[in-house]
Amino acid sequence: MGTASLTLERVRIAIGTSVLVSAFDLHVAPGECVTVMGPSGCGKSTLLAFVAGTVEPLFAASGRVTIGGEDITHRAPERRRIGILFQDDLLFPHLSVGENLAFALPPEVHSRAARSAAVAQALAEAELPGFESRDPATLSGGQRARIALMRTLLAAPRVLLLDEPFNKLDAKLRHDFRRFVFDHATARGLPVLLVTHDAVDAEAAGGRIVTLGE
Numbered sequence: 001m002g003t004a005s006l007t008l009e010r011v012r013i014a015i016g017t018s019v020l021v022s023a024f025d026l027h028v029a030p031g032e033c034v035t036v037m038g039p040s041g042c043g044k045s046t047l048l049a050f051v052a053g054t055v056e057p058l059f060a061a062s063g064r065v066t067i068g069g070e071d072i073t074h075r076a077p078e079r080r081r082i083g084i085l086f087q088d089d090l091l092f093p094h095l096s097v098g099e100n101l102a103f104a105l106p107p108e109v110h111s112r113a114a115r116s117a118a119v120a121q122a123l124a125e126a127e128l129p130g131f132e133s134r135d136p137a138t139l140s141g142g143q144r145a146r147i148a149l150m151r152t153l154l155a156a157p158r159v160l161l162l163d164e165p166f167n168k169l170d171a172k173l174r175h176d177f178r179r180f181v182f183d184h185a186t187a188r189g190l191p192v193l194l195v196t197h198d199a200v201d202a203e204a205a206g207g208r209i210v211t212l213g214e
Contacts, residue, residue, distance in 0.1 A: 004068030004158045005029050006191040011050060011063030013043050021047055021212060024063070028159075028191035033182060033207040035194045042213030044195040048161045051193065052084055053077035067158050083157030083190075085165035085181070089148035091136040097123075097147055098132030104155040122150040125184070142173040149181055153188065160185050162194040166201055178204045 006028040013021040020043030028034050036044050049055045051065055054077050065073045072080050091100050101119045109115055123129050126146040136144060145165070152160070162181065166174045182205060185192045194205050202209050 003030050003189055004070075004191070006051070006159045006193065007064075007066045007069075008047075008051065009064040009066070011047065011065075012061070013046050013050060013055075014060045015058060024212075026193075026210065028193060030189040030191055031186050033185065033192035033194055033205040035196060035202040035205050035207065035209045036212060037196060037199075037202060037209055038212035040197075044212055045163050047212070048084065048163050048193060048195055051159070052082050052161060053080055081156065081158045082161060083152040083155060083159070084161040084163060085148060085152055086163050087165060087167045089144045091144060091148060091151075093136060095136075096132065097128075097134045097136055097139070100136060100147060101151050101154055104151045106156055118154060122154055126150050141169055142177060145169065145173070145177045146180060149177075149184065153184060157190065160190045160192045162192060162196075164196050166196070166198070175204075182206070 008024060008026040011021055011024040012019065024047070026034065036047060038044055046055060046059055046061070050061045050063070053075065055061045063073070064071060067081075092103065095103065098119050101122050102115050105115055105118055109118055119132060120129070123131050128143060128146065136147070139147065165181070166178055169177055178201065192205070194201065196202060
């Protein structure tokens with residue numbers, strides 16, 4: 001269960017002479033979701049990339065990122081324990097559903113029995129029990145989205161970043177998957193940072209809204 005907060009201090013993001021984000025401070029408590037909104041090109045997704053440690057070289061980014069008071073600003077992305085969901089589910093097409101989930105398990109879950117149990121538990125939580133051997137290509141959009149979230153959570157992240165992950169779903173699936181994501185994040189006490197253009201997404205998140213580019 002997560003108990004760490006996410007804090008951003010004096011974050012500045014620029015591209016060339018254009019400053020997208022300036023002196024940005026934010027604190028996200030455990031179990032809280034903060035939504036970042038603003039027009040296209042205002043730096044929303046780049047802000048998430050800064051938190052994740054994956055900012056493209058063409059951007060000049062500075063500032064400080066801490067999780068539970070621990071400075072991770074200069075830590076490699078794979079050592080930050082930050083989960084992120086995108087518009088695309090990014091499931092590996094050459095792996096089964098179970099193998100996709102097992103791929104995310106941390107090294108300490110190393111025995112075959114423990115890994116199988118963790119995958120089975122994730123599938124049960126996704127309401128897809130027994131799907132271990134299924135080809136991801138045979139899943140519906142909603143099923144793929146749920147597997148993508150469970151794969152992210154199996155990696156035991158301390159923070160969850162959401163980069164418009166609901167955009168490609170139809171209205172019914174979007175509603176259901178939003179609730180699925182927020183319920184699981186809240187149950188784990190994860191601080192969540194959501195980027196969206198959609199006011200309904202922001203309302204469903206139920207937390208504060210920060211607007212960039214104003």
